[in-house]
Amino acid sequence: MKTCGFFTLAAFALWPWLAVAASPNHPAVDGARLYVRYCAACHGDRGLGGIGLPLSLPSFQASVDDTYLRKTIRLGRPGRIMPAFPRLRDNQIDALVRYIRHWSGNQPVKLAAAGKPGNAARGARLFTGHCAICHGKNGIGGTGTGVTLSRPRNQPIMAPALNNPGFLASASDRLVRTALVRGRTGTPMRSFLKQGLSERDIDDLVAYVRGLQDTSALTSAALPQNEGPDIVGVSPDGVAATVARLKEAVEAANMRLIRVQYLDQGFVPAGTENRQQVIVYSCDFGFLNTALQIDPRVGLFLPCRVTVLQHHGKVLVMSVNPKRLGALFNNAALNHLCNQMYRTYRNIIGEATF
Numbered sequence: 001m002k003t004c005g006f007f008t009l010a011a012f013a014l015w016p017w018l019a020v021a022a023s024p025n026h027p028a029v030d031g032a033r034l035y036v037r038y039c040a041a042c043h044g045d046r047g048l049g050g051i052g053l054p055l056s057l058p059s060f061q062a063s064v065d066d067t068y069l070r071k072t073i074r075l076g077r078p079g080r081i082m083p084a085f086p087r088l089r090d091n092q093i094d095a096l097v098r099y100i101r102h103w104s105g106n107q108p109v110k111l112a113a114a115g116k117p118g119n120a121a122r123g124a125r126l127f128t129g130h131c132a133i134c135h136g137k138n139g140i141g142g143t144g145t146g147v148t149l150s151r152p153r154n155q156p157i158m159a160p161a162l163n164n165p166g167f168l169a170s171a172s173d174r175l176v177r178t179a180l181v182r183g184r185t186g187t188p189m190r191s192f193l194k195q196g197l198s199e200r201d202i203d204d205l206v207a208y209v210r211g212l213q214d215t216s217a218l219t220s221a222a223l224p225q226n227e228g229p230d231i232v233g234v235s236p237d238g239v240a241a242t243v244a245r246l247k248e249a250v251e252a253a254n255m256r257l258i259r260v261q262y263l264d265q266g267f268v269p270a271g272t273e274n275r276q277q278v279i280v281y282s283c284d285f286g287f288l289n290t291a292l293q294i295d296p297r298v299g300l301f302l303p304c305r306v307t308v309l310q311h312h313g314k315v316l317v318m319s320v321n322p323k324r325l326g327a328l329f330n331n332a333a334l335n336h337l338c339n340q341m342y343r344t345y346r347n348i349i350g351e352a353t354f
């Protein structure tokens with residue numbers, strides 16, 4: 001594992017040079033740089049996982065082929081957290097795959113042998129009994145991000161979605177079968193042959209997984225072109241009157257007012273704050289709890305904050321646009337909440353600037 005620290009360091013040290021000289025002759029270094037930039041935040045700098053699944057575990061390496069890796073990177077898992085990377089060039093994807101493979105010393109991969117055509121209806125019953133507890137009803141996947149407070153950061157947590165179009169387009173039947181026959185040692189996914197299922201059961205499960213359609217209308221958070229980073233309203237009144245109306249609007253929306261403060265409060269001596277720049281903090285605690293269960297990172301953006309400030313002679317009322325958060329997290333359950341949050345913010349800002 002020392003070597004990959006070195007790899008990363010080397011990639012950084014050579015960065016300026018690489019920018020001009022990157023070529024297929026230096027694929028490993030190039031892949032390391034791409035990995036650090038696009039993947040490490042979620043999959044860990046040594047591939048041990050975090051928000052994303054572990055990629056360096058021998059059990060993972062031995063049970064997925066390069067086609068699966070390539071397609072997974074290209075297509076992502078729409079509606080889940082794993083983003084798609086449509087803009088990477090093919091040679092960049094190849095470099096990433098080679099970099100991921102260096103963790104196993106580029107061992108050749110042999111998937112489990114192909115099975116017989118299975119019975120999907122029987123597979124569905126087996127799935128309910130053996131798999132749904134982790135992979136969710138109909139394979140919609142575990143919820144959350146893989147980051148929970150109760151487990152070490154390097155433990156894989158969240159079972160991936162199996163009904164996901166990105167997964168189904170990337171994984172061959174043999175790849176699915178391999179996961180079931182061998183399991184993924186070091187993760188909660190255990191071998192079902194060893195747990196007593198028969199070869200026939202496994203064929204039926206593969207048939208069921210293959211037939212999963214994404215019925216839950218999950219979509220990735222494609223951002224409409226006209227969606228700005230902020231929601232902004234212009235008030236006909238001065239700052240103080242606008243803040244007063246904003247407070248009423250917050251309460252009318254059934255949100256708890258947390259505090260009102262000047263933008264520069266705490267940064268300048270008390271009493272000298274700029275009274276033309278005010279932040280109103282509020283929270284809908286029921287909403288907050290629901291959102292945190294879906295993705296703890298939402299906490300970074302809550303409580304809700306609306307800013308009132310004078311700018312070029314106008315009084316502006318502004319908040320972040322929650323639809324942008326939806327796009328950031330690529331999580332369908334969260335999209336729904338972000339849209340709800342968007343409507344609430346718009347109403348509040350509309351009322352305050354009416």
Ligand code: HEC
Nearest residue numbers: 053054060130131134156158159160176179184187188189
């Ligand atoms: C105890 C929880 C648990 C159970 C039960 C379980 N899985 Fe998994 N499964 C996981 C986890 C976690 C992973 C990701 C493993 C990894 O990090 O490599 C996984 C991975 C997989 C994969 C590979 C998908 C991918 O994106 O990597 C398939 C296919 C799969 N499971 C199918 C099944 C089926 C079918 C069953 C029932 C027979 C089942 N699993 C039961 C937790 C579970």
Ligand code: HEC
Nearest residue numbers: 038039042051052053069072073077080081082141160161
């Ligand atoms: C924002 C976080 C995030 C980023 C960035 C990210 N991933 Fe993922 N990745 C995930 C999550 C979460 C999953 C599990 C999918 C699911 O939950 O259904 C995943 C799944 C995968 C899988 C399938 C693993 C398995 O067990 O079958 C591969 C391969 C993968 N990612 C590679 C990459 C690569 C390579 C990059 C960089 C180009 C990358 N990911 C960037 C979060 C991320």
